[in-house]
Amino acid sequence: xxxxxxxxxxxxxxxxxxxxxxxxxxxxxxxxxxxxxxxxxxxxxxxxxxxxxxxxxxxxxxxxxxxxxxxxxxxxxxxxxxxxxxxxxxxxxxxxxxxxxxxxxxxxxxxxxxxxxxxxxxxxxxxxxxxxxxxxxxxxxxxxxxxxxxxxxxxxxxxxxxxxxxxxxxxxxxxxxxxxxxxxxxxxxxxxxxxxxxxxxxxxxxxxxxxxxxxxxxxxxxxxxxxxxxxxxxxxxxxxxxxx
Numbered sequence: 292x293x294x295x296x297x298x299x300x301x302x303x304x305x306x307x308x309x310x311x312x313x314x315x316x317x318x319x320x321x322x323x324x325x326x327x328x329x330x331x332x333x334x335x336x337x338x339x340x341x342x343x344x345x346x347x348x349x350x351x352x353x354x355x356x357x358x359x360x361x362x363x364x365x366x367x368x369x370x371x372x373x374x375x376x377x378x379x380x381x382x383x384x385x386x387x388x389x390x391x392x393x394x395x396x397x398x399x400x401x402x403x404x405x406x407x408x409x410x411x412x413x414x415x416x417x418x419x420x421x422x423x424x425x426x427x428x429x430x431x432x433x434x435x436x437x438x439x440x441x442x443x444x445x446x447x448x449x450x451x452x453x454x455x456x457x458x459x460x461x462x463x464x465x466x467x468x469x470x471x472x473x474x475x476x477x478x479x480x481x482x483x484x485x486x487x488x489x490x491x492x493x494x495x496x497x498x499x500x501x502x503x504x505x506x507x508x509x510x511x512x513x514x515x516x517x518x519x520x521x522x523x524x525x526x527x528x529x530x531x532x533x534x535x
Contacts, residue, residue: 337524340404342380347397351435355400360534361408361441362527364476365432366448367416367458371478374514375448376401376411379523386411396428398435407531408441416458436471443530444472446523451477451491451511455498464502474508476523481513 348354366372372395373386385401399411412435413428420428436445445466449459466473477495480488492511499506508526512519 336521337528338404339380339382339524342382342385342401342403342409344385345400345402345408347399349397350431351398351438354398354435354439354441355408358441359402359407360443360531361400361410361439362444362446363410363412363436363442364446364448365412365462366414366476366478367450367456368414369416370414370448370450371514372411372414372448375476375478375512376409378512378514378517379520380409398431407527410435410442412436415462416456436466437469442471443534444474444527446474446476448476448478449495451480451488452482454491455495460498463499467503474510474526476519477509477511479513480511480518481515 345355346353364372364376376386377383380401380403386399395411395413397413401409401411403409412432415428415432436442447459447463447466449456463473463475475495477488477492483491488511492509496506496509510519510522510526512523
């Protein structure tokens with residue numbers, strides 16, 4: 292990993308964590324941030340005063356040339372990524388939504404409050420693509436996540452209605468093996484009862500515990516009901532404060 296990115300992690304890290312199957316160092320402090328938020332649940336949510344599209348890039352080297360922190364959102368096609376981004380920024384037209392999965396084909400940057408970037412990465416999974424297109428998208432995603440010095444956290448989106456999918460679990464393992472700080476965001480919670488949502492989340496945690504000694508931060512969201520908005524934005528704000 293690049294030296295600047297390592298220094299960024301070290302500034303936030305308060306201890307070490309080992310990934311069970313790979314025995315690698317992990318940025319443990321990112322996990323503590325989620326817990327610390329729960330202890331201050333009544334704090335005021337981050338106010339999004341400005342959210343604007345900046346640019347779309349086909350590779351990491353063409354992304355914005357500044358040092359603002361970046362938070363990337365990624366998930367399987369049709370997981371509700373664009374709807375979640377629009378909900379978080381309180382702008383229904385910021386990220387384009389589509390009934391056809393896999394429309395995001397570039398690295399899209401949105402500047403938030405002129406302080407940090409929200410990054411919309413291409414989805415993966417069941418969108419119909421040729422082998423060549425899939426390889427190109429994988430190279431784009433891998434290049435950004437592994438080489439982008441400004442990236443401080445990946446938000447991995449998972450459909451709460453489904454049991455743990457191999458493609459998601461494999462991506463989670465890859466993030467862990469690559470020492471990339473990330474959080475899991477369950478989407479579409481409004482499509483199930485509260486009891487069923489809790490049941491599915493606990494089942495997912497149990498599955499992850501087969502491989503992980505420490506679970507990453509987990510958020511449950513509904514773009515329709517704006518559920519989880521406050522938790523995710525305050526989580527980002529806490530990380531931003533730690534980076535200053």
